[in-house]
Amino acid sequence: MYRVLKATQLAERVFQMWVFAPHVAHHAKAGQFLIVRVHEAGERIPLTISAIDGDAVRIIFMTVGKTTELLATLRQGDMIRDIAGPLGLPSEVSKYGTCAVIGGGVGIASAPIIARAAKSAGNHVIGIIGARNAGLLILEDEMRACCDELFITTDDGSKGVHGFAADVLKAELEKRTIDCVWIIGPAIMMKVTSGITRPYNVKTFVSLNPIMVDGTGMCGSCRVQVGGTTRFACVDGPEFDAHLVDFDLLMQRQRTYQTEEREALEQYHEHSCSCKGGE
Amino acid sequence: MEDRPAGQRVHDFFEVSPGFSPDEAMLEAERCLQCKKPKCVNGCPVCIDIPAFIAEIALGNFRNAAVIIKADNMLPAVCGRVCPQETQCEGECILSGKEKPILIGSLERFIADWERAHGTSVPEKQASTGHHVAVVGSGPAGLTAAAELSRLGHKVTLFESLHEAGGVLMYGIPEFRLPKEIVRAEVEQVLAMGVEIRLNHLAGRSITVPELQKFDAVFLATGAGLPSFMGIPGEQLNGVYSANEFLTRVNFMHADQFPVFDTPVKKGSRVVVAGGGNVAMDAARVARRLGSKVTLVYRRREEDLPARIDEVTHAKEEGVEILTCASPIRVIGESCVTGVECVQMEMCTPDETGRPAARPVDGSSFIIDADMFIEAIGQGPNPLLISEIKGLARAKKGNVKVDGEGKTSVPRIFAAGDVATGAATVIWAMGSAKTAARAIDRMLRED
Incomplete structure (x- = not known):
């Protein structure tokens, strides 16, 4: 059992949680993830390790299904049944020159830890964070503190540049040389944004989030196509060369359990509404 | 002891066979010829004293039978169910040519189930040696090595990447062949011998290779978990x-x-x-x-x-x-x-x-x-940990190379089970684990 040390809401449906997990905290590096099982009958879901502090790690998640909704009900002092990690390979951080770290939506959760690692490796770090609207924008202060420059975009123009992170990236690429780019966000956003860097031949990493079960290389559920070969995101990734990733396949496989996910969530809502009188 | 009808079985996850009743077990045990040179024991990869435990069953001394089995095998309820007895002990049984062999597997299962229902006893342990061994993986090989090393007086920490111990016994073999409650009970018995377990610890990630090498010895039992x-x-x-x-x-x-x-x-x-x-x-x-x-x-x-x-x-x-x-x-x-x-x-x-x-x-x-x-x-060895150990020699299919005693090319690191042999049976994993555990014991005593 792993204790929740602090739980706060960052934005609509977006939550941040610090949990006591020394085995993860003492070994985790930027880009790695952990697997959470909330309760005894729970499923195993992967979440990015978004910050490390002593014996604790931070996770940030959006409520998209039963498990994340359940996780969001936990408060300080509550227990999470299982946390395994750190899993996956760390980000390939080295001194590239100028780096851009781009976070989209809840994917911004992974941005500061990578930006910090890139910064301490001696890079000039440009941060670009984008969300649908100003209310959904998270970790702005944190990104500002660890990046040399920070750009903000919103789809509706309620804050920063009106548009997508991809637009800002394109404008910057036209102005100057960027040596390495990390893009973390929804699959479609990573597909579109990495399409921008391709003609400039910029080394671009994306962090993939396919469906996983064990997260240790045992089941093959998270297999993705990278450069025409099958790779397991849990042990060979989660970061891959963006220009080699088959994003359409990733999105197709992410939809495998859509029906079941909806069913689980509906049942959970019916159940929790009758218990708590709704929220 | 008849199998449950198939038409019923396909609608549930209960076992195919309900197992022997005490009377059926004693009747079956009486058929045993008690050979002077028992060939069945040669057929057993962990060398259980088969005639001795069968003799105790025939007399109705089920507790004694359990003690005899557990001297050589800490997972009898598992082995009684999933061992390929037809090519091992039962295949060697002298009666297999004439009538049918003694159903040794079913008798082993009966004793294990009987003991679980009537209260288990923890095998005696030797005096503490002060040595501390890391066992990586809690499948059949890891559990066997952990139990054996603990019995020999060593402190054991068992690392498991998943949220429950048992490895392939839990994730691979279905409930109707091996009920999970039975695996849990047998894992509990290993832990009752003083073995400490760390769940959710993926070796190579949650504990690094240098950290593992701080133990007096390391036993790799990471199995063949990589799907082809x-x-x-x-x-x-x-x-x-x-x-x-x-x-x-x-x-x-x-x-x-x-x-x-x-x-x-x-x-x-x-x-x-x-x-x-x-x-x-x-x-x-x-x-x-x-x-x-x-x-x-x-x-x-x-x-x-x-x-x-x-x-x-x-x-x-x-x-x-x-x-x-x-x-x-x-x-x-x-x-x-x-x-x-x-x-x-x-x-x-x-x-x-x-x-x-x-x-x-x-x-x-x-x-x-x-x-x-x-x-x-088929499955291969999960390369995650073994590829991070510098100087660890690997065989063709990626398995860890070991000598007859489970020694790898790296000092103080041993390996057994599927990670060393390639995907095989539960009992072969246990047999090789026991051999390697004894080699670790000898090494530590010579230190």
Whole structure:
């Protein structure tokens, strides 16, 4: 059992949680993830390790299904049944020159830890964070503190540049040389944004989030196509060369359990509404 | 002791056989000739004193029988169920030529079940040596080594990456062949010997190789958990599973009980399983229990099926259609599986294993309509930890190279079970683990 040390809401449906997990905290590096099982009958879901502090790690998640909704009900002092990690390979951080770290939506959760690692490796770090609207924008202060420059975009123009992170990236690429780019966000956003860097031949990493079960290389559920070969995101990734990733396949496989996910969530809502009188 | 009817079995996950009653066990035990030079013991990879425990059963001294078995085997309820006795102890039994062999496996299972119901005893331990051994992996090899090392007086810490101990016994072998409550009880017995367990610890990640090497010795029992894929077109479609994934979802995450348990699994109306080993049979029989029509496709002949005869028989009884001399070449579908294209195979000269090599017949392809495809074509060692150990010699298929005692090329690191031998049986993993544990003990005492 792993204790929740602090739980706060960052934005609509977006939550941040610090949990006591020394085995993860003492070994985790930027880009790695952990697997959470909330309760005894729970499923195993992967979440990015978004910050490390002593014996604790931070996770940030959006409520998209039963498990994340359940996780969001936990408060300080509550227990999470299982946390395994750190899993996956760390980000390939080295001194590239100028780096851009781009976070989209809840994917911004992974941005500061990578930006910090890139910064301490001696890079000039440009941060670009984008969300649908100003209310959904998270970790702005944190990104500002660890990046040399920070750009903000919103789809509706309620804050920063009106548009997508991809637009800002394109404008910057036209102005100057960027040596390495990390893009973390929804699959479609990573597909579109990495399409921008391709003609400039910029080394671009994306962090993939396919469906996983064990997260240790045992089941093959998270297999993705990278450069025409099958790779397991849990042990060979989660970061891959963006220009080699088959994003359409990733999105197709992410939809495998859509029906079941909806069913689980509906049942959970019916159940929790009758218990708590709704929220 | 009769098997439950297949028509009933396919609707639940309870065991095929209810096991011996005490009277049946004693009657069976009385058939034993108590050979002076018992061949059955030679057939047992962990050398249980089989005639001795059978003699105690015949006398009704079940507690004594349990003590005798557990001197050599800490997982008797598991082995009594999943060992291929027909090619081991029972295959060697002198009676197997004349009438039928003593049902040693069933007797072992009976004693283990009896003891669990009547209170277990913790085997005696030797005085503490002050040495501390890390055991990586809590499957059959890891549990055996942990128990043996603990019995010999060493402190043991067992590292398991998943949220529950047992390895393949939990995630791989289905409930109807090996109830999970039994695995839990046998794991508890190992822990009761003072073994400390760290769940959710993936060695190589949650504990690094240098950290592991701070222990007085390291025992690698990480198994053969890496699923092989056939590499055929369409393998990425939704509805294609490795047997590992399908079985883990159901056995370990209880996806058959979705949405009471949160992990889902697809329940195909028509499932094709590729493979012919025990894992393929397990996947096929699980799919039957989820209500699917199941066709198992195997590239060689029926007599070449590597699965235990019992498993093949049970699978057939439960309505699994076995299609031999055929091999999948393509999975068909837009985003989800709609069919599996197979090709007929012809047999040619036998290979080094004595089985004929299979060759596709030109122009013989045919399509099986299916909405799910499960590949059970074998597993390799998970490279994650072993590739991070500098200087660790590996064999052809990536397995860790060991000598006859489980010593690897790196000082103080030992390995046993599937990670060393390649995918094999539970009991072979346990046998090699016991040998390696004793080698570790000798090494530590010479320090």
